[in-house]
Amino acid sequence: MSSTQAPLFSATAITKNFGGVQALRGVDFDVVPGEIHALLGQNGAGKSTLVKILNGVHPAGSYTGTVQLDGRPVSFASPADARSNGVGYVPQEIEVLEQLSVAENVFAGRTGLGDGVLVHQRRLEQRAAEIFADLGIDMDPRAYVASLTSAQRHLVMIARAIVLKPRVLMLDEPTASLSGTEVDALFSVLRRLKAQGVAMIYITHRLPEVLAICDRATVLRDGQVAVRIAREDFDAETFIFSMSGQRLQRLFPEHAAPVGAPAALEVRHLTVAGHGGAVHGAKDIDLSVAAGEIVGLAGLLGSGRSEILHGIYGRVPAEGEIHVGGQAVSIKSPRDARAAGIALLTEDRKRDGLLFNLPVGANITIGNLAPLSRHGVVRGGLERGAIVTAMRALNVKASSPQAAVTHLSGGNQQKLLFARVLMRAPKVLLLDEPTKGVDAATRHEIYRLVVELADKGVALLIVASELEELIGLCDRCLVVADGRIVDEFGRGEGGEGRVLRSVTKAQAERQAQVTA
Amino acid sequence: MNSAAEVSSPPRDAQSFRRRLIGFIAVGEVGVLAAMALLVAFFWLLEPAFLSERNIRAILNVVSFVGIIAIGQTILLVAGEFDLSVGSVAGLSAVVAAKLMTAAALPVGVGILGGIGVGALIGLLNGLIVVRLGIPAFIQTLGMLFIGQGLIQVVTGGYPVYPLPEAINTIGGTDLAFGLGWSFAFFIIAAVVADFVLRRTVLGRNMYATGGNKEVAHLVGINTSAYKIGAFITVGALSAIAGMFVMADLGSGGTSIGSGWELTVIAGVVVGGVSLFGGAGTVAGGVVGILMLKVVQSGLVVIGVNSNWQQIAVGVIMVMAVGLDIVRRRYFIAGA
Numbered sequence: 001m002s003s004t005q006a007p008l009f010s011a012t013a014i015t016k017n018f019g020g021v022q023a024l025r026g027v028d029f030d031v032v033p034g035e036i037h038a039l040l041g042q043n044g045a046g047k048s049t050l051v052k053i054l055n056g057v058h059p060a061g062s063y064t065g066t067v068q069l070d071g072r073p074v075s076f077a078s079p080a081d082a083r084s085n086g087v088g089y090v091p092q093e094i095e096v097l098e099q100l101s102v103a104e105n106v107f108a109g110r111t112g113l114g115d116g117v118l119v120h121q122r123r124l125e126q127r128a129a130e131i132f133a134d135l136g137i138d139m140d141p142r143a144y145v146a147s148l149t150s151a152q153r154h155l156v157m158i159a160r161a162i163v164l165k166p167r168v169l170m171l172d173e174p175t176a177s178l179s180g181t182e183v184d185a186l187f188s189v190l191r192r193l194k195a196q197g198v199a200m201i202y203i204t205h206r207l208p209e210v211l212a213i214c215d216r217a218t219v220l221r222d223g224q225v226a227v228r229i230a231r232e233d234f235d236a237e238t239f240i241f242s243m244s245g246q247r248l249q250r251l252f253p254e255h256a257a258p259v260g261a262p263a264a265l266e267v268r269h270l271t272v273a274g275h276g277g278a279v280h281g282a283k284d285i286d287l288s289v290a291a292g293e294i295v296g297l298a299g300l301l302g303s304g305r306s307e308i309l310h311g312i313y314g315r316v317p318a319e320g321e322i323h324v325g326g327q328a329v330s331i332k333s334p335r336d337a338r339a340a341g342i343a344l345l346t347e348d349r350k351r352d353g354l355l356f357n358l359p360v361g362a363n364i365t366i367g368n369l370a371p372l373s374r375h376g377v378v379r380g381g382l383e384r385g386a387i388v389t390a391m392r393a394l395n396v397k398a399s400s401p402q403a404a405v406t407h408l409s410g411g412n413q414q415k416l417l418f419a420r421v422l423m424r425a426p427k428v429l430l431l432d433e434p435t436k437g438v439d440a441a442t443r444h445e446i447y448r449l450v451v452e453l454a455d456k457g458v459a460l461l462i463v464a465s466e467l468e469e470l471i472g473l474c475d476r477c478l479v480v481a482d483g484r485i486v487d488e489f490g491r492g493e494g495g496e497g498r499v500l501r502s503v504t505k506a507q508a509e510r511q512a513q514v515t516a
Numbered sequence: 517m518n519s520a521a522e523v524s525s526p527p528r529d530a531q532s533f534r535r536r537l538i539g540f541i542a543v544g545e546v547g548v549l550a551a552m553a554l555l556v557a558f559f560w561l562l563e564p565a566f567l568s569e570r571n572i573r574a575i576l577n578v579v580s581f582v583g584i585i586a587i588g589q590t591i592l593l594v595a596g597e598f599d600l601s602v603g604s605v606a607g608l609s610a611v612v613a614a615k616l617m618t619a620a621a622l623p624v625g626v627g628i629l630g631g632i633g634v635g636a637l638i639g640l641l642n643g644l645i646v647v648r649l650g651i652p653a654f655i656q657t658l659g660m661l662f663i664g665q666g667l668i669q670v671v672t673g674g675y676p677v678y679p680l681p682e683a684i685n686t687i688g689g690t691d692l693a694f695g696l697g698w699s700f701a702f703f704i705i706a707a708v709v710a711d712f713v714l715r716r717t718v719l720g721r722n723m724y725a726t727g728g729n730k731e732v733a734h735l736v737g738i739n740t741s742a743y744k745i746g747a748f749i750t751v752g753a754l755s756a757i758a759g760m761f762v763m764a765d766l767g768s769g770g771t772s773i774g775s776g777w778e779l780t781v782i783a784g785v786v787v788g789g790v791s792l793f794g795g796a797g798t799v800a801g802g803v804v805g806i807l808m809l810k811v812v813q814s815g816l817v818v819i820g821v822n823s824n825w826q827q828i829a830v831g832v833i834m835v836m837a838v839g840l841d842i843v844r845r846r847y848f849i850a851g852a
Contacts, residue, residue, distance in 0.1 A: 315735065333737075334736070335737040338737045339737075344735065346735065352729070352731045352732055354732070355725055355732055355733075355795070356729070357724060357727070357791075357794075357795035358724055358725065358795075366721065366732075366733075367736025369718040369721060369722075373717070376719060377717050378716055378717060380716075
């Protein structure tokens, strides 16, 4: 696309703070009619914050800088406001009403077609059919959405965004749940929209897609524009370099992988079924972690890295062999995993970590009460002592063991959960995003704790989205893409670039396989 | 054991006293007890006969029946489920036990065990269907309410089972103290045991974890299905026992035993601070809640309020109690 064309939609000098953390620092971004502009960057680079500003989720006033449409400043108060101004958004998660028909979903929220309270079923179907024909999509408007595949549902969501004839369309990871041929179908829809002059912002992690369909790319890093590249200069290597460039240096405590230590955890042919859609599951995973070793699972969201941890812990049904300390163990449930000396720290504290109905102390001892009780009766003094010891050891700051967990900071909640999983002195510790949503000080405490545990001979397997953290902390990194381990390197043998390259290569191979 | 407790527990200074006090108030029974004291005083001022021996005895007697079920319902609510079929189960178990003793001419002990067995079996069925098939407890136990009512008619043919063996009448008629009988004794003992189990045992703690967040409980190795099914069985068995005590009290296996209890029981325990959303509340609270509900009903009768208004009062009190509970939680959790 010629860059001489006047931008249709632009953002200038956008800065956005989240409680002292700068998510965006003076970002400029624009898109011209008939252009597909890729927005790239690692997790936490600021992509989603920028998109949320552009479509009104973060309303005008909550950020500084200007957003312009057609050269006129606009300030969206809500996503609905953005929509009615011609800025459409297709979210990553599929949000459809399963019990309704395709046509009703396409016109969700405006089934009256603007004139009254009655639903004009036939006209809805006609209009939906017109939109599908226009986009080159072959779909029956009367079909129920419940019967559609996830790819078809995604197309329904795109059609829904198209109803208002947006001039700007933002697509957030549109291919996350699509297979190779479905991606091709999506691309042909995007090409049609492009021919109609729609300006598109394409958010993705997948470089092969950028190379295939985008006209321009902007790479965000640490809340700033790292580089803006035109199509003629597209090159996977350039993208990887600019996405992974130097960031603020973090200090990681020193740790050397133990030499000749026996494998504490050995996994052979572990296969976890995917749930369809964005969750890929894991296929035929082999890995081993020595006692005292810190191993990282690097990969994108949905690559299957969490599923590997869940499979080992028996949280989801998995096939394969698991050996702990040289002994084959059969793990059918978390209970079995715990009995084998495996502990898991889950990613989402609120959803599957904390018990909000119990106070701090009981949250630490839950599941660990056997040694603190006699004949099934909890021994109060013993429990209090264990709680106080655990809170001191991990520096959990709470007014008392009776305090409510809701009011602890994210960092203290995380340390509390560490206290819970460590109370049984596990031999193998699985950590899923151990530093997610914690402050900088706690982050360092957690790094130190991880190294300390490794020094004591605990085998650690860690999943973290921040590659820099994972690489800095781990003795060895395994790169996961589409549910498989595609690369492996030791400390000092590779950086973020290597991870991104391996992932991109694996994705390109997969795409080639599917189309072949 | 004592020395270990002394070594590891911190000295009881002023701060820990304050904490205990807050904990005490925040537990929930205290608020309900205070409210009940006020209500008792109110009714007594309006009509001193409210505190007559006869009236107190009548209240406690009624409370002992529904209270037995409230114990089970509290445990089940703590585990994150609830049971609407308790009244039907009470009635069905009573008539089955009565039939076993009379029509089948089995020994009284076997009849009683049969009744408890029916209750436990229905609890098991409810639990299995809710936990394994994932049918919501509301639907499953509502269905069971109707099934139970139907079975009562099937078993009895619509006629009360009468006369019952003398042993049953003896159980119903025994005056242990203050005119209160075996049902009250059982109620008190069961309440104390259940309260202790929920408060102090690993089983109890795991029950709270299961009701608080099933996924977390599962991840820390708790067999949440077993806990939920166990709680359903407990409430079923306790409903059966309550139903048979009523039968003994009446001296007949009446077909209307237990009818309408399900809502009284749930209203009562909720008034006592047991959360409908699971994981919060105590047996003491649930029992006091039931007592308060009955105090209000009886008080309104004693001061001569039209019986239609009693229903309205129960409704208002339940909504108010839950409202107060929400405010109290907000205040104490915010202040902690």
